[in-house]
Amino acid sequence: MDDNFDMIRRVSTPAFGRRALLAGAATLALAACLPGKGDDQSGVEPGPDDLITPKDERTASGAHQLDVAIDAVYGYYALAGRQVALRGYGGGPRPSTLRVKAGDTLALDLSNRLPMVATAAGATMPAMGGHADHGGAAVPGVSGINVPHGFNLTNMHVHGLHVSPRSPADNVLLTVEPGQTQRYRYAIPANHPCGLNFYHAHQHGSVALQVASGMAGALIVEGKVDAIERIAKAKDVVMLFQSLPVDKRGQLESYATLDIGNQVYINGQKRPNIPMKRGEVQRWRLVNATHNKFLTLRLQGHGLVALGFDGNPLETTERCEAIFLAPGNRAEVLVKASGTKGVYSLEGGSNYGVDYGSLATVSVGGAKDNMKLHEGPLVSYAKDFDGHLRPIQDQEIVRGRRVAFGQIGTLPNWTWTIDGEPFAADEKGFTAKLGTAEEWVLTNQTNDPHPFHIHINPFQVLEADGLPVPVTKGRWMDTITVPPTGRVRLRTRYLDFDGPFVFHCHTLAHEDQGMMRLLTVEI
Ligand SMILES: [Cu+2]
Structure with missing residues (x-):
């Protein structure tokens, strides 16, 4: 496929961005002590605010x-x-x-x-x-x-x-x-x-x-995806999006503190800088590890090429302008840096009444490194993974369920529920049969979005209305947001493992306050 990414919108390059100044200073210093190393040969100099990736x-x-x-x-x-x-x-x-x-x-x-x-x-x-x-x-x-x-x-x-x-x-x-x-x-x-x-x-x-x-x-x-040559050559950058809210003493010791501020940190840093060479391709591994923040990620002036969501590879890459990540969601994307030097903002978007602003900057500079972007096939759901991700057919479905997210009581004494009941330690919950598939319709009777997450087996999303970025029909995920008064339809297979596990809301204070249910897969 064409490497020219037509979704890239040209934006004006900030002339005096933070990184541009730093890079300029570094180049001058190098020029003074390392004769012969001109701007065109230099890479991107490390800066004090550069993103630190986990070990x-x-x-x-x-x-x-x-x-x-x-x-x-x-x-x-x-x-x-x-x-x-x-x-x-x-x-x-x-x-x-x-x-x-x-x-x-x-x-x-x-x-x-x-x-x-x-x-x-x-x-x-x-x-x-x-x-x-x-x-x-x-x-x-x-x-x-x-x-x-x-x-x-x-x-x-x-x-x-x-x-x-x-x-x-x-x-x-x-x-x-x-x-x-x-x-x-x-x-x-x-x-x-x-x-x-x-x-x-x-x-x-x-x-x-x-x-x-x-x-x-x-x-x-x-x-398999990691072995694709153009993907393997891309720098692998893990980004944990984090809440890290603290009180005046720098502590988090109460649930009231969870609601302080809307800052999103990446790998423990506030608005870090991600250096890229002009034309470089990086592979970003994005984890929404916040407890409650719904992010719509966009990189100014750049498109994104999605490789997979929630741990499941796509069969073929998808071009995206934005990635919606609810708490618990992950996405893997390729990013090809602009050929134009500049500082571009990674935006967190605005969802459900909160504007997250700029979460990071990407400073593009240095020598041109015209890496090839992989677009096209990744895996085959029919052939790979023993067919575990092949689409779930109508005839596989042995039962349907309606699952309602709600709340009972009034502030300040309320709790979050599934089908009208909060979690109970001795609850029987749902039972399902190993080796079968089910179709669920999730509904939300509240004014808050609830990211539904189920353990052990992923699900295939058939309908999900009202999300900030639409989900392609049939996508395999393990966390999907049910918008206020909205609904989601999905299918799942119970494969390989019997035993009890849970599904719950990934707005984690809702989970702690009852929005969780047991599901036992029986042989
Ligand atoms: Cu919730």
Whole structure:
């Protein structure tokens, strides 16, 4: 296909952008001490605000197991120039990117090194926190488990992985208490789709607070798409979009703090700069790891070429002007830098009453590097992954369900519900049969958008009205936004794994406050 990307809109190049000035100064300095190195040969000089990508941990070549130890601990670090104390993985805002291949085992030891707190009785117990407005069961039928609590209890979810929901794999119903280490062992099937997933805390009652604090990192299953030559040559850039809201003391210790500000950080940085050479192609791996922010990402002056969504590769690339990422969504895109030097803004868009503004800059400069953009076939749903992503046919459907997202009670004593009921620890939930497929219609009876997410198996979106960027019919995803008073129709197959798992709203404070249901796949 033509490398000239006709969706690229020419925009005026800011003459005195931040990076242009820095690059100019660096070039002068180089010219002074390195004779012969002119502007045309130089690359893009690193700047102090450049995006820092997380460290990679990958399966060694020839090995079939990735061993990682992840510590849930407080991190004390500077966030946009101010000191913060936030829970995280490993003490900073950039948890490692885990890279595995289909057929590997991910051996992940999660150690909860968050503090115990002394009680009045002198015993120790995990630090508890609660929403002052939710002190009692003011709504009939609302139990205490749907009140934010247990801020130092944790566990792990591998969001987007098709693995067993049973221990020692993706069981989010267990709790890792302070001082404990949980040894998760995720056996990733040999036919697992290649794509971008993520790992994050999933302890009911503290999910929003912990994920907003930065307890989320990228988890990539590498495969066929990564071997396509033009894609393999592109620099692989992981971007974790994060909330990291803090109070005046630089802390996040209450659910009220979750609503402070609308800043979106990338990899722990406020409005970082992404340097690109003129004509360079990069592969961006975008994870919405916020607890509540609905982003419509656009790069000024550039189009995007989508490779996959929510860990599932597309069969063929799709050109996009914008990417809609709700909390929990991921996207992988190719970006080809303009041939014109300049500073371009990566915009967060404006959704549901919040304008996120500019999230990053892309500074294009240096020598021309006219890399070829891959557009065209990626994988075959008929042939690859043992046909797991082939379209779900009418005759496969054994049942339909209507699932309603709602709320009960009135402020400040309300809770979020699915089919009129908040989550209950002893609920039976839904049951489904292994090896079958179902069609679901999701409806939203509230004035808030609810990003529906289900564990273990992805789904195929058939209808999704009213989204900021339309979803192509048939796209495989694991998180889809049901807009206010809107509806979504999808199909899913229950393959390979029986056992109990959950589906829930990925606006994570809604999940903590009841918008979650159990689903058990039976043999
Ligand atoms: Cu919700």
